[in-house]
Amino acid sequence: MPNQSSLAWGKKVSVEFRKKVVEVASYLGTKPDYLMAIINYESNGTFRADWPDPQGGVGLICFLKKTAQDYPLNTTQENLKKMTNVEQLDYVQKYLNQWRGRVSSLEDLYMAVLSPAAIGKPNDFPVFREGTKNYKQNKRLDLNGDGEVTKYEASFEVRKSLQKGLMPENAAPVEGD
Secondary structure: OOOOOEEOOHHHOOHHHHHHHHHHHHHHOOOHHHHHHHHHHHOOOOOOOOOEOOOOOEOOOOEOHHHHHOOOOOOOHHHHHHOOHHHHHHHHHHHHHHHOOOOOOHHHHHHHHHOHHHOOOOOOOEEEEOOOHHHHHHHHHOOOOOOEEEHHHHHHHHHHHHHHHOOOOOOEEOOOO
16 A cells, blocks of 8 residues: 555544555555545535435445446445445545556546546646536636636645645545544
């Protein structure tokens, strides 16, 4: 396991969860803090496997119904909801594995969750454009109101989640409290 002394949002989860996040992130070639910031943001700070996203997703990274059913997950949202958060991390890893080695930045890791077509693209890449269903669902991310959500804008709240999660009152040692 890589040397990771403290983990963003570590105080919100168990030692077992923290260790598993470090393992998953190491396998994927990214930073554990990035994965924690994304899970914190996507699960609305709950870190619950059964968290119901208002847009129809469920769990740690808001698995949509089709995403859960399709390869490589081959499961259902109902099955994902019944898991512990530690168990669901295996499905987070299975899903993100298709971008293993390509998600070293916070933005690219988040794009794997939100809009995989933007992985590897520059931060000014338009992820969603006005006039589309995805833009309508994510309009709040259009920070400058220009009718498109860039990769930078889409990742803005996750970057804030990372900064807040690294604060001493939120971070915790990987190995214990």
